[in-house]
Amino acid sequence: MSFRTDERKELVESESGDDVIVLEGLEKEFAVRRKTAFLRYEKRAVRAVDGISFRVRRGEMVGYIGPNGAGKSTTIKMLTGILTPTGGRLRVAGLDPARQRLALTRRIGVVFGQRTTLWWDLPLIDSYRLMRHLYDVPLARYRETLDRCVEQLELADLLHVPVRQLSLGQRMRGDIGAALLHSPEVLYLDEPTIGLDVFSKARVREFLRALNAEQGTTVLLTTHDLTDIEQVCTRVMVIDHGRLVHDGDLAGLHALGESERMLVLDLERELPAVSVPGARTVRVEGPRQWLAFPAGASAAPLVARIAADYPLADLSVREPDIESVIARMYARGRSAAVTS
Template identity: 55%
Template sequence: MIKMQDLRKDFTVRVKAGRFRRTKRVVPAVDGISLRIDRGEMVGYIGPNGAGKSTTLKMLTGVLMPSSGEVSVCGLAPVPQRTRLALRIGVVFGQRSQLWWDLPLRESFGLLRHIYRVPAEEHAARLRRCRALLDLDEFMDTPVRQLSLGQRMRGELTAALLHGPEVLFLDEPTIGLDVVSKQAVRAFLADLGASGDVTLVLTTHDLADIERLCERLVVIDHGRVVHDGTIEALHARYGSRRSLVADLERPLPLDFELPGAILTTVEAGRHRATFALESASAGAAVAALVSAVGVRDLSLLEPDIEDVVARLYTSTDVP
């Protein structure tokens, strides 16, 4: 559905070169990205501010012309065939609206049906599904300007899907939402992805969105891909470790060592201990603790993806 080969976008900026003089400098925003995304995939596309995420999305949707390289979406060249492409993609930008500010949500949806020339039956069927999954009925007749941010974002998602796009681009779809609204949006997108009907590309700073929705994660930094694979592969590559937190029956001996694990913290008179598991399995670690000091309670904590990504950005292993 999406192909990028050596895709590049440069911007020319003017910088001071003295008191009265400025010179031009070329800044690469996207620096030779090559990716292939297949039909039905849900891909998380993340990176720090200025990494090139939004620039990539703008080239994929035909808003920006690449400086060089090749790109196709749904078999179309985004800029030369932008009108045809618009009928086959949906776009949601968290801080921009495609709804009419002074019109009720229902009328915005009606206008979009005419703009995209969607048959009435197809439009009604898709709208029924969105109304049910996103709980739209209570504010369908409310002007968009009176909606809360969470309500408006649910409306934006519906608007992007009413014409039946093959690819959905989401740029920060949960930015600023409260916990309840985030859960509603994530549940809807998870259901959408499970159907396999839509290819989804998600850029976000909220890594919980990625963990909840995407099996494949693409990380970019300074316009280049530094990781393309599963979240589990990212954890493995950058040495993230699970943690075992144990409430012990008696204090740990001062010289206690747990094979395959590192003691990271001890609390409350050494009755609670946290171990970072390296080579040991959780079962082996628990068995060793029970044998040595006894265990009252324990929990196994999975590594935090935010810590892993932060480690990636500072790693000397990044290309």
């Protein structure tokens, strides 16, 4: 899709100064070659992003989720200027990412959970010094930002350790620090908690909340962990097959898919299935029981009730996975279409 000049002018004029990310009918098509027989190839177009429109206001913390291959990374690559859209319109901090990539790099920070931007053999602090030069950050501002990151990300003991010797959680904190040294307005995080233990995940989430509250940084987060969304984001967008299928809050998404969370109880001894209003026992295995309850409901009253009536040793709450939430959302859409 492309826009005529008058349409583009209209869009620019309707743009609010508060919108830091603007997508209008964004598209990305890849031309792929597939071998069909010996020395025979077929050309095919893959529409990774198929007409997505949304706006993110300055200071928002937004989750961008979807199943594997949905088009999340392709969107992020267009937002950072790595890929050029094949249609639609895109603005980040008022800039066209593909055409003004250099100017944009000073305004955005990017963290990839699966890759590091740090120099593998250098101590963390050396990577930071190099980044300061790359981004041309004034010394006083660099020191101030570094001090804040060191304190809040607990990096003091890690600064002089070569990156290859850091644990995954430590490396991730180091990467987040690196992405923030030039004080970006927008921070993209691609699976920042992947592979981390529960404590490291909690630390990263807490840091992002503090960053947003103190600096007003806009955060766009892609993840497969719905707890990231629950604890960090106020809004969640779901993409599937290159299209936006939900834009709202997490409770709304759960309500749409009638999804369920799971309470895993460890009782002090084996007992018959726990019976409590608002939840249903779906599995009993020795002293462990699994209770499903609506994902939009709070677990607190359920836990209080169970703790009062049963000998509870331990418990945990499991979020539904994104794939099942989306599958239920579609199943519901289909049955609504059949009954309406």
